[in-house]
Amino acid sequence: MTKPISSETQNALKVLLQKKTPYSQIIKLLPNISKSTIGNYNKKFFGGAQHTNVGRVSKISAKAQRYIASSIRNGRMDGPKGAVSFLASQFIPMTTSGVKKMLRKKGFKAIRKAHRHYTVTAWRKWVLSDETRVNMWGFDSVSFYWSDKPGTMQPHQTTTKVQNNGGGVMFWGCITADGPGYGTVILEGTINSEEYVKILDSSSLLDTLDYYGKTASDIRFQQDKASPHKSDVTRDWFDQNGFSEDKILGWSAQSPDLHPIEHVWYQLKRRLDNYMTKPRTKEELANRISVEWDKITQKECL
Structure with a gap:
């Protein structure tokens, strides 16, 4: 017999099972549920086919x-x-x-450690960059709320869903081993070659190097392999500003989950989601991004 659990816990469990979350992680997220209960509800929801928990599978892809x-x-x-x-x-x-x-x-x-000090020095020569989209209505995640009446929901316990998350902006930023660099918010459109060069030239990259006392010849610069980053316009800008082509390294745009800056994006978006009210305009969102980006610490960049 399946142990009864509240409807909101069932909903959360169903989402986690759909994502094929390991039972061990589900128990940590929903500590009042046993492994057998998870298995029973897996059968109830999906006939047992949605989630297999057999054998010892590596947690790391x-x-x-x-x-x-x-x-x-x-x-x-x-x-x-x-x-x-x-x-x-x-x-x-x-x-x-x-x-x-x-x-x-x-x-x-x-x-x-006496034989590997160069690795720390090497890391301090890196400047890692990336772009991310920041939605007006926050980023997707599993939401929970506290209730002493299982199965009932009050208005404040629901979240309004807006098509395309209500729009949003693009944000370009970079990080170093010494801390975050400058960032730029793009209110409209996407980042093409001309916009990318404008970001690099007008405020973000050059100012970051100046702030941390670095020069183009001191660093290795990482960007993803998006086409604007590889265009002739962009390459000309790097060449004119003293960046050596062999020190400009790419990262696959198709593997954002493995980009070192990704956990910094996560921290930034979590902080933006902590605001009590949603931004009313893109300009207000841009201001919040600027405020929260300035709070990113050196430790969060390492």
């Missing part, structure tokens, strides 16, 4: 494992500890010992 290995090799991630922090930002709970086991399978060995 092959793509994430490759990214972690690459980041540790080039110094952008500080060994197992850095990998645990990265995985936590992707909502993948993993212990340090679990990460070490994964790294050993990848051929890594622990080496005394």
Whole structure:
């Protein structure tokens, strides 16, 4: 017999099962539910076919494992500890010992710190950039509310849904090992080559380097492989401003979940979602983005 649970808990459980969330994570998110109860409701919702919990499957995808290995090799991630922090930002709970086991399978060995100081120095030479869309009505996530009357919902316990999240803006930003760089909000349209060069030239990248006492020759600059970033207009700008082409590195635009700046976007959007009221205009949203971006700390960029 299936243990009865409240309708809102059932809804949350159904969403998590649809996302194929491991039972162990579901129990952490919904601590009053046992593994057997989850299995029973899985059968009730999907006939048991939606979610399989058989065998010991790696929590870390092959793509994430490759990214972690690459980041540790080039110094952008500080060994197992850095990998645990990265995985936590992707909502993948993993212990340090679990990460070490994964790294050993990848051929890594622990080496005394005296022999690897260059990796920290290398990371401090990076400036990582990306664009993200910020919606007027916040970003998608599973929502919960507190209630002492299961099965009932009051007006303040519901969330209005707006088509396309009510519109939004684009935000370009960059981070360094010393902290966040300058950012730019684009109120209308997308970022083409001309707009991208304007962002780099007028305020964001050059001012970031100046603020942290760096020059174009000091750093390695990372951007995704979107077409505006590879255009002749953009390449000419980098060349004219002293950036060496071999120090401008790309990251696949099709793998945003593995971009190092992604966890910073998450922190920014969580803070924007904490406002008691939704922004009424794009200009108001842009102002909030500016305020919250200035609060990003050096620790959150590492």
